[in-house]
Amino acid sequence: MPDTDTYEGRISAILKGEIKRAGHTYASLTEKLNEMGVNEKEANVRNKIGRGKFSAAFMVQVLEALGVETIRL
Template sequence: MPTQNEWESKAANLLKAELKRKGVTYAQLVEKLGAIGVSEKEVNVANKLSRGKFSAAFMLQCLSAVGSLQLYLD
């Protein structure tokens, strides 16, 4: 059974992979989040993704902001 840290790492890696697939940088993500009413700073986004500690709501906001309609878990 995966540990909490392993789950957090998997979530961060899934989100980072989706950003790469879409060709979106952290700076661009911040702009896209702002366009949907979510206020974040680039440094905060980078910290969240490097630590892997963010809410499911933040992940959904990011996926929505970059236009991801599907997420593959494998």
């Protein structure tokens, strides 16, 4: 079974891919999150996604902000 770092790397790559696929930047994603009431700074969003360490709630908020309805693992 893969270790935690492997899963964190996978989820980081998934979110980075979804950001790119949606045509967003970290700045525009942060703006969308803030519009949803998720108050984050761009640097925090970039760091969380880069490390792959964040709550499931944050992941769903990001996917919702990007308009993602389905992801493939």
